[in-house]
Amino acid sequence: MTLSVRQQILDNIGVRLKTINGTGSYVTDFSAGVFEWSPMPIETEALPVVIYRETGCATDNTNTNSSVSIGMHQHRLQVELELKFKGATSMANLRQGVADIWKAVGVEAAGATPGRWGGLAVMTDPGGDAIATNMQDRLYSSAIVKFTIIFRTLEWDPYTAV
Amino acid sequence: MIGDDDIAEFFDPDEFAVPALYARIGQYQKTVNGIFIPAGQDIMLQDTALEALKPQFICATADVPDLRRNDTFVISSVTYYAGPNNPDGTGVTTIQLSLDRYGAK
Numbered sequence: 001m002t003l004s005v006r007q008q009i010l011d012n013i014g015v016r017l018k019t020i021n022g023t024g025s026y027v028t029d030f031s032a033g034v035f036e037w038s039p040m041p042i043e044t045e046a047l048p049v050v051i052y053r054e055t056g057c058a059t060d061n062t063n064t065n066s067s068v069s070i071g072m073h074q075h076r077l078q079v080e081l082e083l084k085f086k087g088a089t090s091m092a093n094l095r096q097g098v099a100d101i102w103k104a105v106g107v108e109a110a111g112a113t114p115g116r117w118g119g120l121a122v123m124t125d126p127g128g129d130a131i132a133t134n135m136q137d138r139l140y141s142s143a144i145v146k147f148t149i150i151f152r153t154l155e156w157d158p159y160t161a162v
Numbered sequence: 163m164i165g166d167d168d169i170a171e172f173f174d175p176d177e178f179a180v181p182a183l184y185a186r187i188g189q190y191q192k193t194v195n196g197i198f199i200p201a202g203q204d205i206m207l208q209d210t211a212l213e214a215l216k217p218q219f220i221c222a223t224a225d226v227p228d229l230r231r232n233d234t235f236v237i238s239s240v241t242y243y244a245g246p247n248n249p250d251g252t253g254v255t256t257i258q259l260s261l262d263r264y265g266a267k
Contacts, residue, residue: 041211082210142208
């Protein structure tokens with residue numbers, strides 16, 4: 001099956017997130033808790049987890065953005081990662097998790113080859129994060145980290161990166 | 163009208179109640195009989211729900227007159243911390259429990 005560039009980039013996000021496994025330069029272990037979207041509630045036994053999703057994609061051509069060459073479409077893929085932790089130290093763990101996420105995103109964003117989400121993206125713009133907490137049977141904490149991946153395709157051809 | 167005898171019968175450990183070792187922080191501890199409800203509920207935390215529990219302990223208000231946040235209840239060998247509590251005005255108090263201290267790091 002031929003995959004769109006967008007799908008390939010999302011797949012690469014999942015692969016990159018699974019490298020946050022508590023070893024090397026990472027403290028957090030998300031390796032068993034990476035989900036693409038999550039329409040069902042997450043079982044708290046599974047925490048910590050990270051859920052990744054794209055919340056939209058804006059597309060330009062040369063008429064709407066003069067920096068885009070004729071014959072191309074430039075896409076701004078808005079990505080959200082939602083991190084969940086539990087326990088008395090979950091706020092500190094959450095901050096560590098956010099740091100590990102930025103580090104992992106940076107491997108793709110700053111890399112030349114084979115970085116940039118499998119070489120498919122032009123660049124990655126950082127967004128920011130927002131955190132929240134809730135006290136039930138445990139202390140739960142959550143963060144949403146946002147960034148934007150910019151990639152280009154042939155115009156009207158979402159399967160061919162340029 | 164509900165009397166003290168009715169409440170005592172309601173929290174009889176031979177019926178539905180369980181004993182909890184209640185510890186008023188730094189002061190005293192005693193056994194309190196009550197009904198433990200480990201109810202589950204989905205909680206929304208940002209955009210994704212969690213399948214969390216909302217354990218509650220229901221007991222006679224007179225048994226926990228000095229109840230404070232983070233007092234402990236040991237129920238079936240598990241230590242819970244007291245959270246918000248709600249005396250209902252009829253002599254019964256419902257206490258929200260947590261495995262983590264409220265306000266703890």
